[in-house]
Amino acid sequence: AQKVTQAQTEISVVEKEDVTLDCVYETRDTTYYLFWYKQPPSGELVFLIRRNSFDEQNEISGRYSWNFQKSTSSFNFTITASQVVDSAVYFCALSEAGGGTSYGKLTFGQGTILTVHP
Amino acid sequence: NAGVTQTPKFQVLKTGQSMTLQCAQDMNHEYMSWYRQDPGMGLRLIHYSVGAGITDQGEVPNGYNVSRSTTEDFPLRLLSAAPSQTSVYFCASSSPQGYIYGYTFGSGTRLTVV
Numbered sequence: 129a130q131k132v133t134q135a136q137t138e139i140s141v142v143e144k145e146d147v148t149l150d151c152v153y154e155t156r157d158t159t160y161y162l163f164w165y166k167q168p169p170s171g172e173l174v175f176l177i178r179r180n181s182f183d184e185q186n187e188i189s190g191r192y193s194w195n196f197q198k199s200t201s202s203f204n205f206t207i208t209a210s211q212v213v214d215s216a217v218y219f220c221a222l223s224e225a226g227g228g229t230s231y232g233k234l235t236f237g238q239g240t241i242l243t244v245h246p
Numbered sequence: 247n248a249g250v251t252q253t254p255k256f257q258v259l260k261t262g263q264s265m266t267l268q269c270a271q272d273m274n275h276e277y278m279s280w281y282r283q284d285p286g287m288g289l290r291l292i293h294y295s296v297g298a299g300i301t302d303q304g305e306v307p308n309g310y311n312v313s314r315s316t317t318e319d320f321p322l323r324l325l326s327a328a329p330s331q332t333s334v335y336f337c338a339s340s341s342p343q344g345y346i347y348g349y350t351f352g353s354g355t356r357l358t359v360v
Contacts, residue, residue: 137286161345173336173351180345219288223345231277231296232345233304234338236288 130155132222134237141210142245149205149240151220157181159225162196162203163234167217179203210244217241248272252337252352259327259359267322267355269337275350277340278320282306282333283354289336295320296342327359 131154141147164176187194191208220237253268279294291304295314311323337352
């Protein structure tokens with residue numbers, strides 16, 4: 129069975145601080161996909177990034193960066209120079225590769241509530 | 247392009263009442279699913295469908311019923327609402343390669359059962 133663990137329930141930082149959100153996953157599949165979603169106070173789910181199990185390259189997008197390490201089954205997310213608008217709940221998720229009648233189930237972590245204070 | 251539309255956005259039910267949460271997508275996606283979001287538990291899969299006429303149970307199916315008569319619609323029925331079903335419900339759709347091309351989520355339905 130797949131499992132995603134986000135051990136940090138809540139994180140509070142002051143604006144301009146860097147913050148890292150941890151994500152650890154478990155799966156028996158050799159092919160899988162990892163995601164990060166942001167849920168701002170308005171409630172919708174905003175897709176941030178997807179990474180497949182064969183691509184361990186780190187990725188940077190503006191102030192966001194992601195560190196994928198298969199050796200430790202982790203897919204951590206760092207926000208550099210945090211801003212108040214980064215305040216949200218962040219979810220890490222894991223999907224198996226589906227197709228046909230095999231549904232690629234998306235398994236979510238518990239979520240990390242990030243609060244950035246001015 | 248509406249994407250995934252969920253109605254209603256908010257609902258209050260009394261224990262024992264029944265209701266249907268609506269979900270419609272206009273992207274011709276084969277796959278659709280329902281998740282519930284509870285504090286500290288993330289989103290958990292309730293039911294899913296890989297095409298019209300095909301549905302299956304997810305992680306937390308008890309108390310919910312689904313059907314998929316068309317590609318566009320995937321309603322979620324609460325047969326006899328219980329306070330434990332107080333939650334935020336999300337509908338999602340994707341192609342069979344959602345893990346590659348992405349999942350589209352609706353804006354959610356906040357349900358309170360009193």
